[in-house]
Amino acid sequence: MKGLEDIKPDPETRVHICTIQGLVKRVLYNNDPADIPPIGQYDLMVIDECHRGYLLDREMSDAELSFRSQDDYVSKYRRVLEYFDAVKIGLTATPALHTAQIFGDPIYTYTYREAVVDGWLIDHEPPVRFQTAPSKAGITFEAGEDVEVIDSQTGEIDNVTTPDELNFQVEAFNKQVITQPFNQVVAEELAKHFDPSLDGKTLVFAATDAHADIVVNELKKAFAAQYGAIEDAAIRKITGSVDKVGALIRSFRNDAFPQIAVTVDLLTTGIDVPKITNLVFIRRVNSRILYEQMLGRATRRCDDIGKEVFRIFDAVDLYASLQDLTQMKPVASNPKLTFEQLFDELASVDEDDQRELVRDQVLAKLRRKLRKLPSKVAEAIRELTGETAEELRDRLKNHTPEQAAAYAKRFAGLGKILDWDPDGSGPNLVPISHHEDRMEAVTTGYGEYEKPEDFLDTRPHRAVSPHPCD
Numbered sequence: 001m002k003g004l005e006d007i008k009p010d011p012e013t014r015v016h017i018c019t020i021q022g023l024v025k026r027v028l029y030n031n032d033p034a035d036i037p038p039i040g041q042y043d044l045m046v047i048d049e050c051h052r053g054y055l056l057d058r059e060m061s062d063a064e065l066s067f068r069s070q071d072d073y074v075s076k077y078r079r080v081l082e083y084f085d086a087v088k089i090g091l092t093a094t095p096a097l098h099t100a101q102i103f104g105d106p107i108y109t110y111t112y113r114e115a116v117v118d119g120w121l122i123d124h125e126p127p128v129r130f131q132t133a134p135s136k137a138g139i140t141f142e143a144g145e146d147v148e149v150i151d152s153q154t155g156e157i158d159n160v161t162t163p164d165e166l167n168f169q170v171e172a173f174n175k176q177v178i179t180q181p182f183n184q185v186v187a188e189e190l191a192k193h194f195d196p197s198l199d200g201k202t203l204v205f206a207a208t209d210a211h212a213d214i215v216v217n218e219l220k221k222a223f224a225a226q227y228g229a230i231e232d233a234a235i236r237k238i239t240g241s242v243d244k245v246g247a248l249i250r251s252f253r254n255d256a257f258p259q260i261a262v263t264v265d266l267l268t269t270g271i272d273v274p275k276i277t278n279l280v281f282i283r284r285v286n287s288r289i290l291y292e293q294m295l296g297r298a299t300r301r302c303d304d305i306g307k308e309v310f311r312i313f314d315a316v317d318l319y320a321s322l323q324d325l326t327q328m329k330p331v332a333s334n335p336k337l338t339f340e341q342l343f344d345e346l347a348s349v350d351e352d353d354q355r356e357l358v359r360d361q362v363l364a365k366l367r368r369k370l371r372k373l374p375s376k377v378a379e380a381i382r383e384l385t386g387e388t389a390e391e392l393r394d395r396l397k398n399h400t401p402e403q404a405a406a407y408a409k410r411f412a413g414l415g416k417i418l419d420w421d422p423d424g425s426g427p428n429l430v431p432i433s434h435h436e437d438r439m440e441a442v443t444t445g446y447g448e449y450e451k452p453e454d455f456l457d458t459r460p461h462r463a464v465s466p467h468p469c470d
Contacts, residue, residue, distance in 0.1 A: 042084050044089070131443070202277070205268070212264055220232070236260075280313045341415070370390065384417060
């Protein structure tokens, strides 16, 4: 292994690992022609995260400062890859338009839906959408109004008189206008949905580093009011500005605290914290790629805590704004549907694409059920079908849609058995609270679509490539 100071690899080294930025410097900006690698140096180039190049939602890193714009970045990316006479393989979970322009159409895809049905990834429920009065109507400052302003660099607060009317919609909240009441009511509502005594962790996406400080403070106050005194370390900001950020990320992954992490861009990609069961969006993003990377933080399985689904809490209507573009839609689109309803629907629909859609919902729901399947239910399944619950799952997965429908017709009582709760504990329902004066509505749904099937029938622009959570 070479050290970071060894820029030029030895010719006899068979495997080179580097960044695209490093190759750009060696190939396009090398002052010594003798140091430029030969065109035929590589037989095979594997480019991981090959969608890289989106800069819509974050500042350029130091390594990217030489790429003056998005177009310039993509141009240099393409030039350095085309320089080498080698087979190039691009790997990405979130292909962008320029990905296909550089690498061509995907030769293999493995969708989020397939990964959920196969049991590799965790499904998510429809988002819980918070709508406060300011987020619905926006924030307006009249011309001539005295307004407090904060210097984002120094933190100093001053008073100014607005020369013109200023209007801010929810996408500008906490980026272009600081709104303390908005963050307060969102934090108070979140405290009603999270139980700090449970094992699942929460990742909150804030707009800026300063906004993350506000969110941490409001969450600590809200949780203390809801549950009493909590550990100070339970809720922490994890951004590039904190000390020993690497150790803090490891603690978030491995330790009990922090239980709730508030970040901006640092934890959007490249981290693996299987215990994340809640994602909270208090910021808007413009990039479908970044959005799917954010969702991917919660898709990991975590059998240690019995993780069955993850939840999305959306205070800025982000889910609705990007729903037509993303592939990462819930498989079990309506968690209130019973097995009996799903099996009846599977037995009655005629079109194969509809059968496949319902069959996948059954499988996603069944995988959750199998993790805590009561022994009496397992015995009833075997008595009816002659198979174990696991064999039933595998049969449905391997059946064609037509065969799955015939199976549902043959064993008409199967759905009722799977819904059976021998212990009589019933579903674990979380009540939704409405604030008349401040929190206008807390709803669960799919944006502009009225029914789950309307949402699922939409067709996104691009296919998802392997491992949507990478």
